[in-house]
Amino acid sequence: MFTIGRRKSSIYLIGGLVFFFVFLSYRHLDRDPPSSARPRPQNGPSSGPDRPGGESQSKWTHYKPRYPVDPASMRPLPTGKPLALPRIQADFPPETEAARADREAKQRRIRDAMLKCWDAYRQHAWLHDELRPITGGRRDPFGGWGATLVDSLDTLWIMGLRDEFDDAVAALEKINFETTSLNEVSIFETTIRYLGGFLAAYDLSGDKRLLAKAVEVGDMIYAAFDTPNRMPVVRWDLKGAARGVKQEAGTHVLLAEIGTFALEFTRLSVLTGNPKWFDASERITDMLRAQQQTTRLPGMWPILGDAKAMKFNDHPDHSLGALADSWYEYLPKMYALSGGLLPVYRQMYEDAMDTAIRYNLFRPMTETNEDILVSGSVYARTRDGKFETILKPEGQHLACFVGGMLAVGGKLVQNQTHIDKGAKVTEGCIWSYKVSPLGIMPEVFYLLPCESTSGCEWDEKKWRDTALEKANFGGEMMKEDEFESLIKQKRFPRGFTSIPDSRYHLRPEAIESVFILYRVTGRKDLLEAAWDMxxxxxxxxxxxxxxxxxxxxxxxxxxxxxxxxxxxxxxxxTLKYFYLMFSEPDLISLDEWVFNTEAHPLKRVLP
Structure with missing residues (x-):
């Protein structure tokens, strides 16, 4: 759900590179899931089975803040009757026996892949963050708190793997959030993976041990908000905070880092009845809303800002992708989670998408004039007294989430344009998979934009000239015959002008949007596209x-x-979205759940 989210860790892989340039200028049984695999939704903290837990005993619960929130200024949870929001999911007709058999066979294959990974993780990296899938080693980049275990909880439940789920929950008492081997903890990653993971597993199972663990993590994260202006320290010295070291928010903070708390914090406040987390995220929302129309690209926010000075309107780079993604993703999802009782999120979403659709989405030149869109980034400036924008026609696997966001948002606000644009962005990601050498799209690539979203004819010379220009950028001029060798060596799909990052991180964003678009439209061709992927x-x-x-x-x-x-x-x-793609459409219905940027489903407030 890059994840920075997008979805969802990539913030440091990509963010580190971005900051460099910013500062220069900027597992196993073949069984069907039992009927009990249906989620048992819970709306409140007392509705689960009679299990121990429910309250955190962590030292973070007793953390004494330097800058406590004045109770008089604490933002309360919204009250009133939730709105009857428009339905998101399509009406699905009954399926044939042959279609059901085919779908369930694909589900079993995906579940077997999950079991394979789970067994390997349990054998080789239990309670560590990640398994090294070739050597059998382990890594701990996310605090050493068992990130894979926590991230997998709701996937295990959804797939009906209850024995594995129960084993994982029993192991949670061994995860100690009071200490870490890291010098610096990402509050963003901790929120989306751990807090989101515990909340979703609780919402699905009703096991109060999971809620207790969510509170424990929530209390820890809340300590990172103990700054003079109550803006969080996004790359946080946990050990220093535990010693009482004075904290200040950072001066170079990514939009996704500071903007990705609202879903998790609001759900935690609803479940516990404690508004402190909701208050914390709403302060960020208030700041960003106040500056939305004062940025260099009004309606959108730049990728970088100053949390200490509470200034997020001056940087020239604007994108829906890496470094900004999940903030935009959470706008329509917060509107849905709150049952429409927080209309500011709808307003911010609509204002942001008005701008993004106009400036960031582009149609690339392809040999067959595909009717697709890609989400690029925009450099906005005023030059010689005139406002101008420069499109960076960059495709990102991370930015594939945009298709699903627009489809969900369009349904919620009843804007067919958003749904149509979301479908075309999703089609752009499907196309990028299809034309890539292995059938897997790269992390980052460049395309040649058409002058209009109505399309453009293929221009062989223009494509070659642009690709050659990019190949020559910053180096010696390349001759034509050398360029032919480069194209053969690099295997550029026709239409791509360069692939500066040819990695594939097992990312979910493309299948995420294919899944959402399928649930929104019921289009059967999307099932074929997903299976090919x-x-x-x-x-x-x-x-x-x-x-x-x-x-x-x-x-x-x-x-x-x-x-x-x-x-x-x-x-x-990734495996969760593939599994849900071939599930019955009432399993984690988008009319009852919202996914956080790590694909953890949180229960919506329904009328």
């Missing part, structure tokens, strides 16, 4: 133990090189 990923990333990210998805001479990394979102997001 799964087969390609399964073929090229499977290892003896589990699945690995790829270093280069353009390599077709032999096995594509692997990085020996399997981030927790592979089991928490």
């Amino acid at each position: 799964y087969l390609a990923i399964d073929k090229h990333t499977r290892t003896e133990l589990a699945y690995s990210a790829l270093i280069d998805m353009t390599v077709t001479d032999g096995k594509a090189p692997m990085s020996d990394v399997m981030e927790s979102f592979w089991m928490g997001e």
Whole structure:
């Protein structure tokens, strides 16, 4: 759900590179899921089974803040009768026996992949953050708190793997959020993976031990908000905070880092009745809303801002993708989660999408004039007294979430344009998978934009000239015959002008939007597209133990090189979305649940 989210860890892989340039200028049984696999929704903290827990005993519960919130200024949870929001999901006709058999066979295959990974994780990396899927080692990039275990909880439940789920919940008492081996903790990653994971698993199962763990994590994260202006320290010195070291919000903070708390914090406040988390995220919302129309690209926010000065309107780069993604994703989802009782999120979403649709979405030149869209980034400036925008026609796997966001948002606000644009962005991601050498799209690539979204004819010379220009950028001029060799070596799909990052991180964003668009429209062709994507990923990333990210998805001479990394979102997001793609449509209905940017489903407030 890059995840920074998008979905969902990538913030440091990509964010580190971005900051560099910013500062220069900027597992196993073949069984069907039992009927009990249907989620048992719970609306409040007392509705689960009689299990111990429900209250945190962590030292973070007793943390004494330097800058406590004045009770008089604490924002209360919204009250009143939730609105009857428009339905999101399509009406699905009864399926034939043949269609059901085919769908369930695909589900079993995906569930078997999950079990393979879970067994390997349990054997080789239990209670560590990640399994190394080739060597069988382990990594701890997210605090060493068992990120894969927590991220996988709701996937196990949804797939009907109750024995595995129960084993995982029993192990939670061994996860200690009072200490970490890291010098710096990402509050963003901690929120979306751990807090989101516990909340979703609680909403599905009603097991109060999970709510207690959510409170424990919530209390820890809340300590990072103990700053003079109550803006969070997004890259947080946990050990220093525990010692009482004075904290201040950062001066170079990514939009997704500071904007991705609202869903998790609001749900935690609703379940506990304690408004402190809701208050904390609403302060951020208030700040960003106040500046939405004062940015260099009014309606959108730049990717970088100053949390200490509470200034998020001055940087020139604006994107729906990496570094900003989940803030935009959460706008329509907060409107849905609150049952429409927080209309400001609808307003911010509509204002932001008015701008993004106009400036960020572009139609690329393709050989067959595909009616697709891609979400790029925009550099906005005023030059010689005139406002101008420069489109960076960059495709990102991370930005594929935009299709699903627009489809959900369009249904909620009854805007057919949003739904149509979301479908075309999703189609753009499907196209990028299809034309790529292994059937898997790269992390980052460039295209040649048409001058109009109505399309443009294929221009061989223009494509070659643009690709050659990019190949020559910053180096010696390349001759035509050398360029032909480059194209052959790099295997650029026709239409791509460069692939600066040819990795595949086992990302979920493309299948996320394909899944959402299928639930919104009921289009059967999306099932075929999703299965083609799964087969390609399964073929090229499977290892003896589990699945690995790829270093280069353009390599077709032999096995594509692997990085020996399997981030927790592979089991928490990607496999979950593939499984739900081939589920019955009432399993985690989008009319009852919202997914956080790590694909953890949270229960909506319904009328």
